[in-house]
Structures are given as C-alpha cells and as structure tokens.
Amino acid sequence: MPAGEILVVEGLRKYFVKGGGFLGGPRRVIKAVDGVSFTLRKGETIGLVGESGSGKTTTGRLVLRLLEPDAGRILFEGVDITHLPESKLRPMRPRMQMIYQDPYWSLNPRKPVGEAIAEPLIVHRLASRSEARERALELLERVGLTPPEDFYWRIPAQLSGGQRQRVVIARAMILKPELLVADEPVSMVDVSMRAEILRLLKDFQREYGLAMIFITHDLSVARLVADRIMVMYLGRIVEAGPAEEVLRDPRHPYTAALITAAPSVRRRRRRRYEIRGEIADPSNIPPGCRFHPRCPRATERCSREEPSLADIGDGRLVACHNPLPPGWLREWLKTQGES
Amino acid sequence: MALLEIRDLRVYYYTLLGAVRAVDGVTMDVERGEWVGVVGESGSGKSTLALAIMRLVPPPGRIAGGSIVFDGVDLTRLSEGEMRRIRGRRIGMVFQDPMASLDPVRRIGDQIGDVFLEHGVASSREEARRLAGEALEMAGLPRDWVDRYPHQLSGGQRQRALIAGAVALKPELLIADEPTTALDVIVQAKIMDLIEELKRELGMTVILITHDISLAAERSTRIAVMYAGKLVEYGPVDAVVEDPLHPYTRGLLESAPDLWGEKRLRGIPGYPPDLRRPPRGCRFHPRCPVALEKCREEEPPLVRVGDRLVACHRALMRR
Numbered sequence: 001m002p003a004g005e006i007l008v009v010e011g012l013r014k015y016f017v018k019g020g021g022f023l024g025g026p027r028r029v030i031k032a033v034d035g036v037s038f039t040l041r042k043g044e045t046i047g048l049v050g051e052s053g054s055g056k057t058t059t060g061r062l063v064l065r066l067l068e069p070d071a072g073r074i075l076f077e078g079v080d081i082t083h084l085p086e087s088k089l090r091p092m093r094p095r096m097q098m099i100y101q102d103p104y105w106s107l108n109p110r111k112p113v114g115e116a117i118a119e120p121l122i123v124h125r126l127a128s129r130s131e132a133r134e135r136a137l138e139l140l141e142r143v144g145l146t147p148p149e150d151f152y153w154r155i156p157a158q159l160s161g162g163q164r165q166r167v168v169i170a171r172a173m174i175l176k177p178e179l180l181v182a183d184e185p186v187s188m189v190d191v192s193m194r195a196e197i198l199r200l201l202k203d204f205q206r207e208y209g210l211a212m213i214f215i216t217h218d219l220s221v222a223r224l225v226a227d228r229i230m231v232m233y234l235g236r237i238v239e240a241g242p243a244e245e246v247l248r249d250p251r252h253p254y255t256a257a258l259i260t261a262a263p264s265v266r267r268r269r270r271r272r273y274e275i276r277g278e279i280a281d282p283s284n285i286p287p288g289c290r291f292h293p294r295c296p297r298a299t300e301r302c303s304r305e306e307p308s309l310a311d312i313g314d315g316r317l318v319a320c321h322n323p324l325p326p327g328w329l330r331e332w333l334k335t336q337g338e339s
Numbered sequence: 340m341a342l343l344e345i346r347d348l349r350v351y352y353y354t355l356l357g358a359v360r361a362v363d364g365v366t367m368d369v370e371r372g373e374w375v376g377v378v379g380e381s382g383s384g385k386s387t388l389a390l391a392i393m394r395l396v397p398p399p400g401r402i403a404g405g406s407i408v409f410d411g412v413d414l415t416r417l418s419e420g421e422m423r424r425i426r427g428r429r430i431g432m433v434f435q436d437p438m439a440s441l442d443p444v445r446r447i448g449d450q451i452g453d454v455f456l457e458h459g460v461a462s463s464r465e466e467a468r469r470l471a472g473e474a475l476e477m478a479g480l481p482r483d484w485v486d487r488y489p490h491q492l493s494g495g496q497r498q499r500a501l502i503a504g505a506v507a508l509k510p511e512l513l514i515a516d517e518p519t520t521a522l523d524v525i526v527q528a529k530i531m532d533l534i535e536e537l538k539r540e541l542g543m544t545v546i547l548i549t550h551d552i553s554l555a556a557e558r559s560t561r562i563a564v565m566y567a568g569k570l571v572e573y574g575p576v577d578a579v580v581e582d583p584l585h586p587y588t589r590g591l592l593e594s595a596p597d598l599w600g601e602k603r604l605r606g607i608p609g610y611p612p613d614l615r616r617p618p619r620g621c622r623f624h625p626r627c628p629v630a631l632e633k634c635r636e637e638e639p640p641l642v643r644v645g646d647r648l649v650a651c652h653r654a655l656m657r658r
Contacts, residue, residue, distance in 0.1 A: 051523030052494075160610055161381065190380040191550060192594045195606030217523055220596035224604055247598060259598060261524040263553035265580050266599040278493045278526055 006179055006211045007040040007063060012072035014058055018283070028283035032058040034235035036072070037309070042178070043205065045212040047226030047243060049219055049258070053279050054232040056215045060181040063213070064096050065089055076179070094124050097172040099165075101184035106168050107156045113167045114140060114152025120175050139170035143200055162193035166200065173204050180205075183215045198225055219262055223247055228315075231255050234282055234290040237309055241316035249330070251312065251323040253295050259329065271336045289321065297322045340411065341368035342512060342544050343392070348405035350384070350391045357615040361387040361400065363568035366641060367648075371511075374538065374545040376555025376576070378591065379565035382611045385548045388565070389516045392546075393432050394422045410511070428458050431505035433498070435517040440501055441489040448472065448485020451504040458508060470507065477540075478503035479533055495526035502533060509541050516548040531558060552595050556580050564588045567612050567622040574647030584644060584654040587623050621652065629653050 012033055020027025033055045040046055050056040061067045063074055065081055074082045076096065081089060100106045107116055118136035121127040127135060133152075140148035143166040156164055165185060172180060182201065186194040202225065205212055214225050222229055223243055230240040231254065239252040250256045257275040264270075275294045280286055286293050292302040301321050309319040350362040362384040369375050379385040390396045392407055394414060407414040409430065414422065426432075434440050442450060451474055452467030454460075461467035472482035478499040489497055498518060505513060515534060519527035535558055538545050549555050555562050556576055563573040564585065572585040583589040590607040609626040612618050618625055624634040633652050641650040649655075 051525070162610065190611075191552075192380060192590055192607035193610075194596070195594060195604040196608075198604060218596070219524075220598045223598060223602065224596055257525055261528045262598050263524070263527075263551060263557050264597050264599050265553050265556045265592060265595065266597055268553075268556045268576070268580075269558070272525075272528055275525060278495050279523070281493075 004041045005039050006042045006077055008073075008075040009039070009063055010037045010073040012036040012059065012062055012074065013070045014055075014062055014067060015070055030283045031235050031285055032282060033062060033069075034285075036232075036235070036237055038230060038237065038240065040179075040211050040213065042211050043209045044228070045205065045214055045226050047222030047229045048213055048215045048232060049217065049222050049229055050232035051217055051279055053234070053282050055235040055282070056232050057183055059232070060098065060183055060213055060215050064098055064179075064181055066098065090124075094120065094126065094175040095177050096179040097175060097177040097181070099168055099172050099180065099182045099185050102188055104156060104161075104164060107164060109156055112153045112155060113145075113159065113164075114148075114154075117167060117171045117174055120171060124175070126175070135174055136170070139174050140167075142173075143167070143170045144196070145170075160190075162189045162197065165189050165197055169197070169200055169204070173208075176208050177210065178208070179211050179213075181213045181215065184217070185214075186221060187216070187218070194221075201225070219247065219258055220264075231258070234280060234285055236290065236319065237317070238291065238319045239317065240309070241314070245314070245316065249326060249328070251316065251318045251326075251328070252291075252320050253297050253324060254291050256324060256329060256332075260332075267338070270338060273332065289319075297324075342371045342373075342410060343369040343546075344406075344408040345388075345392075346406045346408070348388070348391060348407060349403040350387050350396055350400060351403045352400040354399060354615070358403075359614045360568050360617065361614060362391060363614075363617070364405070365565075365568075365570045366405075367563060367570055367573055369512075369544060369546060371544055372542065373560045374535075374547065374558055376552075376559035376562045377546060377548045377565060378550070378552045378555045378562060380550055380591075380611065382567065382614060383565040384568040385550075385565050386516055389432070389514050389546070389548050392514060393426055393430060394419075395426075395432075424458070427454050427505075427510070428508045429510050430512045430514065431508070431510040432514045433501050433505045433516070433518045435520050441497060443489050445488075446485060447475070447487050447489065447492070447500050451475065451485070451500065451507060454504055454507050460508065471503075474503040474507040475500065477506070477537065494522050495530060498522065498530055499533065502530070502537070506537050506541060506543070510543065512544045512546065513538070514546045514548070517550070518547075519554070520550075527554070552580070552591050553597060564591065567617060568614055569622055569650060570641060570648070571623065571651065572647065572649045573641075574645075574649075578645075578647060584647060584649040585623075585651045586627050586629050586653065590626075590628075621650075631656075 014033040016030040018028045019025035048056045062069050114136045117139055118132035121132040137148040140151050145151040186197050216222050226243045229243045229246045230237050239255045256273045260272040277294050288303040289307050292298040307319045307321050309317045345367050348365045352359040377385045402415050448468045448471040451471035455467040455470045468485050472485045476482045480499050519530050559576045562576050562579045564571050566587045572588045593605040607626050620636045621634040621639050624630040639650045639652045641648050
C-alpha cells in the first residue's frame with residue numbers, strides 16, 4: 001500500500017433483507033451498498049455526497065465496521081479489518097470515530113455532557129477517571145463551551161442543537177482519532193452556527209492529521225470541507241475527483257443535475273439541467289446503469305450494461321457510458337445566458 | 340387592501356417557566372399574487388407565525404394579541420366553526436413532514452377526499468374520490484393513485500399528494516412550511532416548480548416558510564427575515580439578498596453555503612436568546628457585529644426604508 005493511505009476500500013457490498021418472515025410482508029433485498037471502492041489519505045477529507053437511499057451512510061458505517069460487510073475488503077492502516085473479530089477490533093476503535101446527524105440521539109439524555117465526553121477515555125482504559133475529567137474540561141473549552149466547569153454538568157436538554165453537536169465532536173475528538181466519519185454533522189444545526197462547527201472539525205483535522213469522510217446531501221457544504229468529492233447513487237459511486245473540478249466540470253449527468261439544482265442566492269431563478277423522476281427504491285434497482293431511467297443522455301446500451309467507475313485522468317473517475325464532455329457545464333451555463 | 344394584513348401579532352407559549360414569546364409584535368402585509376419567503380432559524384417564530392395564520396397554534400400556545408386580517412376579515416376574532424370554513428378552502432397549508440401529515444392506513448384518495456366532504460363540495464365518498472383524482476392530476480400524479488397508500492409513494496410523491504389536498508379547493512393563499520426539507524435538491528426543485536405552476540394556474544398567493552435563504556430567494560417576490568420572534572427585515576428579494584440592511588440578514592446570507600459563492604463560510608457568533616427572557620433593546624444586539632450603545636437599551640422600530648421595512652438602529656443611521 002502506498003504511503004499516506006489510511007483507508008483502502010475495495011468492492012464493498014452490503015445488502016439488507018426486509019420482510020419475508022412471519023407477518024413480514026414480501027421479502028425484499030435492499031442493495032444499500034453495491035460495489036464501492038476508494039482510498040482515503042491521511043489528513044484528507046472526502047465529501048461523500050448523495051441523496052437519501054444512495055447508500056452514503058451505510059458506506060460510512062461499513063468502513064468503521066459498525067456494520068458487517070457482505071463482500072469486499074477494508075484496509076485500515078494496512079490492516080485488513082473486513083472480518084476482524086470484535087476483540088481484535090476493540091483496540092483499534094479509538095482510532096476511528098463517527099459523528100451522527102442528530103446530536104440529540106447520540107447523547108444519553110440523563111448523562112451530564114462532560115461525563116459523556118470523558119466516557120470514551122474510561123471505556124477504552126486510556127485514562128483514570130480524574131484524568132478523563134480533566135481532558136473533558138479541556139475539550140469543552142476547546143469546542144467553545146465555556147466556562148467548561150459550568151457546561152460539564154449540563155444535560156443535553158439544556159443545550160441548543162449547535163451546542164450539542166459541539167459536545168458530540170468533543171466526545172469523538174478526546175480519543176485523538178485518525179479517521180472520522182461525519183454523517184451530515186451540520187444538517188440539523190442552525191445555519192448561522194454551521195460555519196463554527198465546520199471550522200472546529202477543520203481545526204481538529206489539522207491538529208491530529210485526521211482523515212475524514214464527510215457525508216452530506218448538500219454539495220455546497222461538501223465544497224467547503226472536501227478535498228475530493230465522491231457522488232453516490234443507488235449504492236454505487238458514479239463520479240469522484242478533486243472537489244472543485246467535480247463541481248466546475250461535472251462529467252456524470254447526475255452530478256450536473258445536482259449542481260444546477262442546488263438553491264443559490266447567486267443563481268436564483270436560473271435553469272436546471274433536468275433529469276426525470278426520483279431515485280429508485282434500492283430494493284428494485286434498474287438494470288444496466290442504475291441511473292438510466294432518469295438520464296437525459298441514456299442510450300440503449302445504458303439499459304443493458306452497467307458502467308464501471310473508469311479513470312478519465314487527473315484523478316477523476318466517472319461511471320457513465322456517455323459522459324458529459326469536458327467543459328460541459330461552462331458551455332451549458334453560457335447557453336442559459338450565464339457566464 | 341392587501342390579501343393578508345398582520346398587525347402587532349403576538350403568539351406566546353405559556354409554559355411553567357414563563358411565557359415564551361415566539362412571535363412578538365409582527366406587522367406585515369402580503370399582497371395578492373405575491374410569493375413571500377419567510378426566513379429564519381429555529382426559535383425565530385416563522386412556523387408559529389404560519390400556525391397562527393391558520394389558527395392552529397397548539398396549546399400551551401395562544402394568540403396573545405394583535406390581528407390577522409385576511410381579505411378584510413380578522414381571523415383572530417373568528418369562532419372555530421367560522422375558521423374551519425376558511426381553513427383548507429381559502430387558505431391551504433402544507434407542512435414539512437409528509438409522512439406525519441398522512442394517515443398510513445388510509446388510501447390517498449380518501450384522505451384528499453376529506454377536504455371536499457368537509458366543505459360540502461362533494462356529497463358522497465364516490466364524488467370526493469373522483470375530485471381527489473383530479474387534484475392528484477393537478478399535482479402531477481396519476482389520477483388512479485387515489486387507491487394507493489402513503490407508503491407506496493416516494494417522499495416527493497407524498498409531498499405532491501399533500502399539495503394536491505392543500506390546493507384542491509383552489510385557495511387564495513397557500514402556506515408551505517419547509518415543504519421540501521426532507522427531500523433532496525432535485526426533488527425539492529420539482530416541488531417548487533409545482534407550487535409555482537399551481538400559483539400561476541390558480542392565481543394563488545404563496546407564503547413559503549424556510550430556514551434556507553437560498554431557497555427563499557429562488558422564487559419569492561419578497562423576503563421576510565425573522566429573528567427571535569420579530570420581523571427584522573422585509574423587502575423585494577433582489578434588494579434583500581444583494582444589499583441587506585439588517586446585520587442579521589447579512590449574517591444569514593454569509594452563513595449560507597453557496598456553490599456559486601465564496602469558498603468560505605462565516606457564521607454569526609453566539610446563540611439565539613431565550614424567548615422567555617429576551618434581551619433588552621434589540622434582540623439581536625448580543626450577536627450583532629455592529630451594535631451601538633443604543634441597541635442595548637432601545638428596541639428598534641420597524642421602519643420603512645425605500646421599498647423595504649427594517650428594524651435596526653444602525654440601518655436607520657445609514658439612511
């Protein structure tokens with residue numbers, strides 16, 4: 001494995017079976033993640049972008065082994081953790097952390113937040129109770145919940161959404177992890193407080209050399225934090241590459257549709273690159289390219305043959321039989337009277 | 340006369356720890372044919388404002404004062420029976436979570452059909468279902484989906500079904516409270532298209548309540564910005580987003596990530612106030628980067644500046 005790669009994921013797959021049992025309704029296989037491969041370098045942030053049902057959250061949970069993969073391989077720091085038993089995994093857990101969308105459900109409602117922050121150190125036997133408390137106070141200060149002695153004993157209900165998300169970040173960061181999966185960490189935080197949460201994550205990242213998978217449905221948030229963007233659709237990566245290039249020069253029609261549909265104060269009342277319908281049910285994935293029923297560029301081949309994620313140079317990957325030509329977005333904006 | 344004239348509206352939630360002044364002296368007009376975007380963060384009072392117009396403020400909340408004049412009639416003075424004749428018929432409403440607004444075990448057509456029976460437009464279930472089919476079609480869904488259950492629809496389709504119900508009786512005013520928050524951007528844009536199309540076809544007026552100033556800016560004629568129970572700025576969309584007068588509006592715009600904007604994000608320091616004990620003076624002053632001495636003491640009145648209304652001592656100095 002080349003130096004600097006903290007995570008290598010190959011052919012990751014996870015299916016969920018719903019129903020089929022007694023009173024369970026018809027049996028359905030939900031193909032949540034269906035062949036995902038990527039690598040993440042130390043200190044790098046990947047923005048994993050997709051709509052609900054795209055498999056982005058499942059991917060995040062799989063790489064941290066919070067879910068058991070059905071197929072594929074996960075290498076963390078060169079160690080194959082795909083099927084590592086929990087006993088062997090446990091010493092590695094402090095090095096990989098996850099932050100969830102809803103800070104309220106990530107915290108025990110009756111536990112003082114300072115204790116919640118200190119807990120991982122105690123659970124992993126990395127510090128004594130009093131050392132853990134000291135560290136928790138430091139972290140509270142660090143995430144801007146001051147005076148820390150005051151915040152330490154508050155319970156989650158006494159904090160605002162933004163403050164709770166700071167607690168969740170402090171709790172994840174007290175272990176100085178090397179890999180963080182942040183699942184929509186600002187989508188439930190008030191708009192005016194999002195910048196501060198993102199800045200906190202960035203600061204910790206610089207300090208710890210943290211590698212991050214930042215999961216979001218919002219391309220404009222991904223743009224602010226991600227070095228690279230990976231766009232997921234129905235369990236597969238359809239486009240990946242350096243963030244700014246993907247956003248300025250998308251090659252997959254789905255990415256182009258997402259970009260031009262994003263609400264923008266600057267592009268208000270402007271046209272969108274239209275695609276049909278809505279994302280399919282992941283238990284009923286279309287044959288061929290999963291995106292073809294919605295795609296304006298689909299050909300007969302797209303309904304038969306699934307495109308693989310192909311390298312098109314400059315670190316860019318696209319899974320499309322008929323990708324948009326280079327510079328397409330700029331040209332398209334021109335035809336819409338925008339420059 | 341404006342279609343909707345709200346005057347000094349106050350809506351308080353009476354909790355054991357004191358009255359939460361969720362909406363506290365809001366005055367605004369909405370003209371016929373407008374699309375007004377009401378923007379604010381949690382605790383701004385934007386959703387309570389919408390509920391108050393529908394007279395659906397849940398206990399322990401209640402309209403504590405002021406008036407809401409809709410087409411010449413003060414809604415705050417109507418009996419529940421009189422209000423029921425307006426709700427759904429002259430004012431329609433769609434909420435954020437389509438799943439929570441739909442009964443999972445009743446067919447879509449029966450649920451939409453209710454509105455026709457309630458208002459005596461249909462005299463039988465059969466007729467109500469037929470009209471529900473027409474409403475679905477108007478919202479871009481097949482007519483025969485009246486027989487489907489909510490779980491058979493995607494998130495976007497459910498929101499379409501709810502919109503079908505809300506506009507079935509061709510209301511003059513549609514209030515949409517975060518109708519697309521749970522949806523992805525592509526479906527969101529299509530739902531907004533639908534609302535815009537229905538607005539044009541039915542000659543409706545639209546009030547869109549949202550936390551997302553970019554979404555509000557897309558189609559609104561005017562934007563109203565709320566903070567801590569107050570209307571702080573109200574004006575034509577271009578003026579408000581290109582030259583915000585209120586520091587909170589400016590902060591909100593700088594806080595909104597934008598694919599086509601600067602690649603850095605600013606926030607607003609601090610936290611919104613406790614509405615049981617709002618700060619003296621201007622409610623935004625503890626977070627305001629340009630607060631004056633006066634802002635701590637004296638509440639700024641909502642003043643007309645050109646074609647805009649703004650409540651800010653600093654903005655008034657600029658004039």
